[in-house]
Amino acid sequence: MAGRPQQRTLETRRRILEATQALLAEQGFEATSVETIAMRAGVAKATVFAHFDDKTSLLIALRLNQLEELSVGLRQMVDALAADPLRKDALGEVQALLAPWLALYREDPDFARLFLIQSTLKDGLHTRQFIEACSGMEAEVSRALSILAARGALRPETEVALLTQGVMAFYYHVIVGFNLCHIPDEAQQTALMQGLLARLL
Template sequence: MVGKPQQRTRRTQQRILAAARDLFAETGYEATSVDAIAARAGVAKATVFAHFSDKASLLIAGKIQRLAALSGTMRQTIADGSTDHPARYLADVFRPWLVLYRGDPEFARLFLSQSTLNDGPWTRQFLDICATIEDNAARAVDRLRAEGRLRADLEPETVTQGILAFYYHMIVGHSVGALPDGRAQETLFDGLIATWMNGCRSTTAPA
């Protein structure tokens, strides 16, 4: 049973997170100060830092549930998705992540600058999920290989790194404005994956 002090702590944390989400949506991540978040939440600035080490942690904390859900969806797609068309299968594995980062450019930039993040519980959760994405990409390639849909002479790590390179390129491209919208991003991603898999696939497997 959760005691009253813990309940108050959770309520305070949720109030701070709600204030941060609202302000990030209203004025943007860069323009939002911790002072403004504290004022909107009705707490002292020190209270914000007691729960979240910095502003980046607030942005991460507001996304962590969705990230965890997407990670679960990714695993499900890898395990249960149809591999009849390997390129389409791999594109489906990554597409929800592209939608996430496309919908929040500030969060995409945070993802692309992971090495600059300060250590803390929210950061560690975020980095763990980022690592899981790469592990899951390897699992998807392993499944294709096990089903005879990849050339036997190829190293799975090479195939995996190629797919991840396209994935990161899509996030960077949209973040800097080179890919102006979702259609442009997904069309290019699908084309790159299809071309890559055409060279990687077994000659007996469908395209």
């Protein structure tokens, strides 16, 4: 059982995250300041920084549980692919792997922007966890492509490492398009991703 100091720490962290989530929903990431978050949570600004490196870390922390669930689900999907030698539909398999991740970035444009600029983010615990989740996702896509290549489900001349980079480039492209409103809805994003992958796979 957690002691009282630890319980207070967890309670403070919960209040900060709840305040952040509410404010982001009300006014967006750019308009939300750490001062406003602290006031809404009923804590000092220094307390917010004691728990989180910066505002970006707060946004990432709100999504870490979801990222972990997506990462676990992705590993399970690739494990299931590996276990069934009859599965050879490369286009369908890759689309299915990417769909939950695209949905995450569709529902939260601010979080999508963090994904797109991840190489420039300030180092910190939450940032490292976020980047590890993104890297893990790419590694699982590569593993799936390796499995499909071994089954002859890809073009004979395919280099898996290069193909993985192509898939990820298309993945970035449709996230950017949706984020900038060039791709207006989920159906068009899905159709574009399918069309791009069909040419690649």
